[in-house]
Amino acid sequence: DTAVSQTPKYLVTQMGNDKSIKCEQNLGHDTMYWYKQDSKKFLKIMFSYNNKELIINETVPNRFSPKSPDKAHLNLHINSLELGDSAVYFCASSPLRRQETQYFGPGTRLLVL
Amino acid sequence: RKEVEQDPGPFNVPEGATVAFNCTYSNSASQSFFWYRQDCRKEPKLLMSVYSSGNEDGRFTAQLNRASQYISLLIRDSKLSDSATYLCVVNPRAGGTSYGKLTFGQGTILTVHP
Numbered sequence: 001d002t003a004v005s006q007t008p009k010y011l012v013t014q015m016g017n018d019k020s021i022k023c024e025q026n027l028g029h030d031t032m033y034w035y036k037q038d039s040k041k042f043l044k045i046m047f048s049y050n051n052k053e054l055i056i057n058e059t060v061p062n063r064f065s066p067k068s069p070d071k072a073h074l075n076l077h078i079n080s081l082e083l084g085d086s087a088v089y090f091c092a093s094s095p096l097r098r099q100e101t102q103y104f105g106p107g108t109r110l111l112v113l
Numbered sequence: 114r115k116e117v118e119q120d121p122g123p124f125n126v127p128e129g130a131t132v133a134f135n136c137t138y139s140n141s142a143s144q145s146f147f148w149y150r151q152d153c154r155k156e157p158k159l160l161m162s163v164y165s166s167g168n169e170d171g172r173f174t175a176q177l178n179r180a181s182q183y184i185s186l187l188i189r190d191s192k193l194s195d196s197a198t199y200l201c202v203v204n205p206r207a208g209g210t211s212y213g214k215l216t217f218g219q220g221t222i223l224t225v226h227p
Contacts, residue, residue, distance in 0.1 A: 040219065042217065042219055043200070043217040044217070045214055045215065056214050090156055090157070100147065100162075100204045100215060102159070102215065104156035105156060106156050107155075107156055
């Protein structure tokens with residue numbers, strides 16, 4: 001009965017590779033997000049989708065491409081991985097009318113070697 | 114200046130102590146405010162919203178001072194299970210595309226020891 005799930009939980013890969021992280025929520029929320037938490041623990045929003053439509057797109061390299069096949073899923077694809085991409089990536093979701101109340105997934109720990 | 118600033122700590126307190134965390138934000142137009150909690154190697158979870166009138170949830174009290182752009186969290190009678198990182202969170206604007214764009218502080222680390 002996991003509310004927001006992400007796969008994989010851990011991802012270790014080489015520089016230059018392409019990888020994807022999947023996120024699913026079963027809360028019936030309309031809005032989903034991707035956040036990056038760096039080594040200094042700052043949590044920063046990358047993207048948000050509302051009912052499959054891109055709403056927020058922060059200053060993120062275009063190597064990062066979110067895809068929302070339906071409102072319950074928001075995947076993150078990363079091309080040409082760099083060392084600086086190493087971080088924890090959190091997916092989150094929220095109800096449409098309470099977008100400040102966000103439910104986070106368990107995170108994906110990405111390490112680029 | 115960071116949009117949301119917190120003392121990173123760490124705060125080390127004995128069980129039963131009262132501890133207070135502070136947070137300042139730079140955008141005076143910010144609309145709503147929250148405290149999230151993040152356990153070690155876990156995801157952030159909403160702890161409580163912060164209202165201008167102040168609000169209390171059990172041992173936790175949150176206060177907002179809009180004039181000073183200052184938010185606080187007070188934890189009374191600390192428990193071992195309160196050990197976590199406490200994140201101050203600000204919603205810059207209401208409405209439009211920024212509605213769900215939360216700005217997180219770096220977090221304040223709390224360790225409660227026996």
